[in-house]
Amino acid sequence: MLNLTNRSKVVVPTELTLMERLYLPAILKGMFITLSHLFKRKATVKYPEQQRPIASVYRGQHVLKRDDAGAERCTACGLCAVACPAEAITMEAAERKKGEENLYREEKYAATYEINMLRCIFCGLCEEACPKEAIFLTDRIVPSSFTRGEEVFGKDKLVESLQERVDVTKRQTQEVLAFKQNKKHKHNQTIQDKLIR
């Protein structure tokens, strides 16, 4: 017979000795194994009070960033939706009206932006695809809900609030940061920059 590996062993059934056939020694041995587990360190983490450390680049609930002036960065280009392997992202674009310059950074913005958190696999490809540094994954854990509908997060849950900015510095690499700081690129200019010019 052809051996695929040399790890195979021929099992020879041997007659059990009287002690083995009694089973009681084996049962006692087993019982002392379980008894020893009574005094072992417990593996349980008491979750809400006690949390396991998470990676510094943990990929949790998304955030749609605003720029420093508070205008939404997203231009509804749709690259994140294209990049998303789970097809969790949908959006509708709209044109910025006059007087909305402080709300949206570019001429086009996302009127609706939805991420289905039940579909999302938190791979972070949306973040990688985003040319505007608008979407980031954060270390926040997506809360559970009673209905599936609640798990489709709209802009109300995704866009960061003006008062409580979400820190994404851990997920921004130095290269990206340097690129973003470079005002030579037009998409990095805020309204203020443009006004100054």
Add this chain to the structure above:
Amino acid sequence: MEGMLMYKIILAVIVFAVTLGAAAYMTWGERKLASWFQDRIGPNRAGPMGLLQPIADGLKMIFKEEMIPTHSNKWLFILGPSFFMLTACLTGAVIPWGSGFNSDGIVYPMQIADINIGLLYLLGVVSIGVYGIMIGGWSSNNKFALLGALRASSQMISYEVAMGLALIALVMMTGTLSLGEIAQQQDAGYANVVYQPLGFLIFIICAFAETNRAPFDLPESESELVGGYHTEYSSMKLGFFLFAEYINMFISSAVMATLYFGGYNFPFQHELGLEGNTLVILQTSALFIKILIFIFVFMWIRWTLPRFRYDQLMNLGWKVLLPLAIANIFITGLVMFFTGKLS
């Protein structure tokens, strides 16, 4: 006489309450022990150490939706768990919980009914117990439930034989069927387990089988039979089945402690120089400590051994335990004959 009757009624109520309370907290203990054996910490949210968990579980059971299958026999379906619960609670009546305390010269025995055929009563009630499971499983009109009930009844009947024969050796030795007397006799000498180690081993194995506990939990084997005889049960009826199992466990622990481990007696009890009633309280606590140890063994075994296959179960019952029990009777008889204990 009147006072004695009142006392007996009060004692019955106390025993009933203690049995139910102990069974409730055994569910907590089981869950705690199970998790400790598996390196977890177990229920710890309801109250300190999860001590309110049995109450939460009970409330949950009560508020669950009551389902009675359309094609089931409704009355039998309700009778099943009620009967199982009833028989589980009946056994506590003959167990001596203590020697009896003195009040104004009258001795109040800590036993509801010291009937002279206590052991026979015990075996009788235990064998009626199978009817609860049988009725419940059969009236559900469900194949899994029926299979579970069949397994339960054949298992319980098979193991009752060996159990009864193991007890016969004990009865030969003690010369009485009264549990009170058996407990009392162990005050003077050693506990019966010293004289009847094989009988005790057979008895404890049969007790595991009778209470449908692992490794003999085939009637309700979750993995094959979806829950066995209580597949169709929901709400408090299911609760009754599960709860009665714990009552059975408590009672059989008490029976084992009484028959083989000296009952309420503890070593050197008369050397302590205590006066009557304090000693009685100590004796009752000693009995409860013994019961707790047995309950621990029940749970310890459950979380150690895997379930038997059905043919293995039957082989063990009929081909191993039964001959062993008969041999035990024979050896006991021989020893009694040669030591001149035979009158």
